Amino acid sequence: MKRFTYVRAVSIDQAIESLSVHPDAKLLAGGTNLVDLMKYDVATPTTIIDINDLPLREISETADGGLRIGALVTNSDVAVHPSVARHYPLLASAILAGASAQLRNAATVAGNLMQRTRCSYFYDVLTPCNKRAPGSGCPARPGLNRNHAILGASELCVATHPSDMCVALAAIGATIIVQGPNGLRAIPLADFHRLPGDAPEKDTTLFGNEVILGIELPPVLEHHRYSYLKIRDRLSYAFAIVSAAVWLTIDDEAAISTAQIALGGVAHKPWRNTAAEALLIGRPASRVNFEQFASMLLSGAVALSENDFKIDLARRTVVRALEQAASRTPQSQSDKRIH
Amino acid sequence: MAAAPNTAHRVAYTINGVIRVATVEPGVTLLDLLREEFDLTGTKKGCDHGQCGACTVLMNGHRINSCLVLAVSRSGSVVTTIEGIGTSDGLHPLQEAFVKHDALQCGYCTPGQICSAIGLISEGTAKTRDEIREGMSGNLCRCGAYTGIVDAIEEVMAAVSDAESLP
Numbered sequence: 001m002k003r004f005t006y007v008r009a010v011s012i013d014q015a016i017e018s019l020s021v022h023p024d025a026k027l028l029a030g031g032t033n034l035v036d037l038m039k040y041d042v043a044t045p046t047t048i049i050d051i052n053d054l055p056l057r058e059i060s061e062t063a064d065g066g067l068r069i070g071a072l073v074t075n076s077d078v079a080v081h082p083s084v085a086r087h088y089p090l091l092a093s094a095i096l097a098g099a100s101a102q103l104r105n106a107a108t109v110a111g112n113l114m115q116r117t118r119c120s121y122f123y124d125v126l127t128p129c130n131k132r133a134p135g136s137g138c139p140a141r142p143g144l145n146r147n148h149a150i151l152g153a154s155e156l157c158v159a160t161h162p163s164d165m166c167v168a169l170a171a172i173g174a175t176i177i178v179q180g181p182n183g184l185r186a187i188p189l190a191d192f193h194r195l196p197g198d199a200p201e202k203d204t205t206l207f208g209n210e211v212i213l214g215i216e217l218p219p220v221l222e223h224h225r226y227s228y229l230k231i232r233d234r235l236s237y238a239f240a241i242v243s244a245a246v247w248l249t250i251d252d253e254a255a256i257s258t259a260q261i262a263l264g265g266v267a268h269k270p271w272r273n274t275a276a277e278a279l280l281i282g283r284p285a286s287r288v289n290f291e292q293f294a295s296m297l298l299s300g301a302v303a304l305s306e307n308d309f310k311i312d313l314a315r316r317t318v319v320r321a322l323e324q325a326a327s328r329t330p331q332s333q334s335d336k337r338i339h
Numbered sequence: 340m341a342a343a344p345n346t347a348h349r350v351a352y353t354i355n356g357v358i359r360v361a362t363v364e365p366g367v368t369l370l371d372l373l374r375e376e377f378d379l380t381g382t383k384k385g386c387d388h389g390q391c392g393a394c395t396v397l398m399n400g401h402r403i404n405s406c407l408v409l410a411v412s413r414s415g416s417v418v419t420t421i422e423g424i425g426t427s428d429g430l431h432p433l434q435e436a437f438v439k440h441d442a443l444q445c446g447y448c449t450p451g452q453i454c455s456a457i458g459l460i461s462e463g464t465a466k467t468r469d470e471i472r473e474g475m476s477g478n479l480c481r482c483g484a485y486t487g488i489v490d491a492i493e494e495v496m497a498a499v500s501d502a503e504s505l506p
């Protein structure tokens with residue numbers, strides 16, 4: 001680990017100011033991603049700004065009937081919060097599908113949003129990586145890319161975003177509240193993470209001197225159905241190969257009235273296709289419609305040398321998750337059999 | 340908030356009921372503080388990257404991976420390590436159950452397993468064997484004692500009607 005200066009922010013303004021003064025500083029929340037990356041010298045901040053004293057640990061209802069969750073609330077506390085468990089069970093389920101109990105106890109909402117890719121070349125400072133060292137090259141494209149992107153990748157980068165929580169937030173349609181030197185900004189989750197394009201070093205649209213204050217969930221969706229289905233190499237404590245988050249309502253005539261579906265593990269950000277979702281509206285919640293939707297969602301998919309299996313796996317994961325949601329039998333995160 | 344680069348910081352922790360202080364560089368983890376400064380070597384270093392659970396301790400009542408906590412960040416916390424759980428003549432119920440169910444072979448993962456299991460039981464969300472397995476997935480056992488570990492936890496969980504009664 002490179003040596004660094006440690007400071008503790010006593011206010012949000014002070015954290016923002018400190019980030020402005022030290023452009024290569026990093027905020028420290030739970031530390032489960034940042035400390036790991038610092039041990040590998042992948043992250044080499046000269047200053048760490050510890051934000052654990054900031055008043056960002058509240059969960060409260062918003063005026064429009066949604067929920068606001070502070071940036072420093074732990075992943076565990078989000079998942080077991082009664083309002084989350086009751087009104088946004090998709091979010092609770094996705095969080096509980098991620099990492100381990102120990103990690104979720106330390107990990108925070110903002111840290112989870114900001115976590116970096118698990119691409120093995122990104123982690124290995126002895127290899128090139130355009131995300132870690134811009135311009136150095138991408139060994140994953142011709143190399144070990146079984147876990148890499150099938151959608152939205154660029155010539156420069158084929159990394160995926162590893163979060164489970166963010167896939168649920170994408171389906172639910174959350175908003176990220178951030179503060180910078182010029183005040184507050186609300187960023188829809190869909191615009192928060194980026195595609196790699198020609199700047200894969202940038203994971204998000206957050207500016208370097210902005211602090212995430214929290215997330216806002218839209219008003220409760222009555223009678224919704226959901227499922228979070230995560231496919232991975234071992235049953236628990238492993239990142240997704242693909243995952244699907246489904247947020248659905250079905251009206252009295254058995255027609256789909258809301259369809260918000262996000263895919264994880266397949267791209268540089270949680271993947272949604274709102275045009276394909278719109279085509280589901282008003283149609284019966286049937287397997288054939290789900291299959292058509294899944295094909296559209298995966299229509300632009302391009303396989304790398306080792307991951308062509310992911311395209312069909314993702315398609316089938318979406319169909320299965322939609323069926324689970326429609327039949328009100330969401331995937332259990334402890335009994336891992338897929339029904 | 341100004342600080343000179345690489346300044347050592349004073350930290351204080353209540354560890355197993357005893358207040359301990361030390362001066363650490365900011366890059367020192369809670370795991371290294373416990374093992375190297377305080378000579379509490381019961382907490383093990385397996386991977387040092389949050390991937391194995393050998394370093395699990397209870398911090399303010401919650402199980403966490405001490406290898407990913409910067410000691411300077413959580414100064415003031417109350418920490419329980421395996422040294423604070425049971426004594427040689429009065430084993431903790433989980434320790435007894437681990438012995439009874441052969442829930443270990445080499446024992447390297449065991450301190451983390453015990454701390455994690457105490458955290459699991461006090462969280463109170465796991466009821467079934469599947470849920471115990473899932474709740475304990477953050478603790479790898481290279482010797483593969485998983486079946487015994489689940490047996491031991493299941494037995495203690497059934498005996499503890501009130502999670503509060505576990506230390």
Ligand SMILES: Cc1cc2nc3c(=O)[nH]c(=O)nc-3n(C[C@H](O)[C@H](O)[C@H](O)COP(=O)(O)OP(=O)(O)OC[C@H]3O[C@@H](n4cnc5c(N)ncnc54)[C@H](O)[C@@H]3O)c2cc1C
Binds near residue numbers: 026099103106110162
């Ligand atoms: C072994 C292992 C397995 C894992 N498995 C999974 C998994 O299956 N699924 C999954 O989703 N995740 C998984 N994770 C990742 C885990 O979810 C993240 O490490 C965690 O969410 C990061 O949160 P943190 O609070 O610890 O962040 P930190 O490590 O403290 O910070 C991470 C980043 O966020 C920035 N940051 C923190 N707070 C703010 C803020 N308020 N404003 C702006 N920037 C901020 C930091 O500067 C840093 O760059 C795993 C991690 C490990 C180590």
Ligand code: FES
Binds near residue numbers: 385390
């Ligand atoms: S040593 Fe901390 S998780 Fe392995």
Ligand code: FES
Binds near residue numbers: 442449479484
């Ligand atoms: S008993 Fe040897 S690693 Fe678990």
